[in-house]
Amino acid sequence: xxxxxxxxxxxxxxxxxxxxxxxxxxxxxxxxxxxxxxxxxxxxxxxxxxxxxxxxxxxxxxxxxxxxxxxxxxxxxxxxxxxxxxxxxxxxxxxxxxxxxxxxxxxxxxxxxxxxxxxxxxxxxxxxxxxxxxxxxxxxxxxxxxxxxxxxxxxxxxxxxxxxxxxxxxxxxxxxxxxxxxxxxxxxxxxxxxxxxxxxxxxxxxxxxxxxxxxxxxxxxx
Numbered sequence: 001x002x003x004x005x006x007x008x009x010x011x012x013x014x015x016x017x018x019x020x021x022x023x024x025x026x027x028x029x030x031x032x033x034x035x036x037x038x039x040x041x042x043x044x045x046x047x048x049x050x051x052x053x054x055x056x057x058x059x060x061x062x063x064x065x066x067x068x069x070x071x072x073x074x075x076x077x078x079x080x081x082x083x084x085x086x087x088x089x090x091x092x093x094x095x096x097x098x099x100x101x102x103x104x105x106x107x108x109x110x111x112x113x114x115x116x117x118x119x120x121x122x123x124x125x126x127x128x129x130x131x132x133x134x135x136x137x138x139x140x141x142x143x144x145x146x147x148x149x150x151x152x153x154x155x156x157x158x159x160x161x162x163x164x165x166x167x168x169x170x171x172x173x174x175x176x177x178x179x180x181x182x183x184x185x186x187x188x189x190x191x192x193x194x195x196x197x198x199x200x201x202x203x204x205x206x207x208x209x210x211x212x213x214x215x216x217x218x219x220x221x222x
């Protein structure tokens with residue numbers, strides 16, 4: 001009986017230790033904070049970074065079918081590249097949310113959204129996204145393009161109410177030449193961007209995110 005008592009005691013001690021470790025992990029997850037504004041998120045001297053989900057579709061994107069499987073983006077991808085008609089768009093089942101140890105990502109209207117104030121650019125979410133649409137961006141960047149579609153405008157209109165049409169208006173109004181549209185895909189060269197916001201103002205789909213309106217990016221209102 002002495003041996004069994006010792007075994008039970010060790011088992012109880014192990015369970016208690018596991019509980020304490022889990023509690024410590026939860027406390028660390030809750031209390032962890034990104035660097036203060038202006039500080040570096042990486043080694044000394046590096047530019048502070050955050051991440052952006054290059055999609056604004058969510059509830060505004062058409063569904064191919066009603067997904068009823070487990071709430072995991074990778075699982076949904078196994079069924080015809082996911083439930084959304086747009087093959088480039090966010091699935092919205094929150095795999096990135098569960099991966100982020102800082103609580104910097106949430107799903108709003110079926111699309112993942114990043115809070116740059118809490119983001120440390122650890123890039124765990126980048127690796128977790130099966131669509132590869134979460135990208136590192138400078139924390140100080142004034143504008144972002146929140147769409148990853150490469151479909152032509154006529155096709156895109158049938159799939160999403162807000163996706164990029166590849167119309168090149170943003171490229172034409174950008175005086176510094178920071179925006180390029182190639183293969184219907186718009187991108188920003190942050191080294192050239194002056195932060196004037198002209199592209200966000202002129203975008204007919206209002207999907208270019210203007211981060212100057214507040215510290216956290218939000219969609220420009222029409």
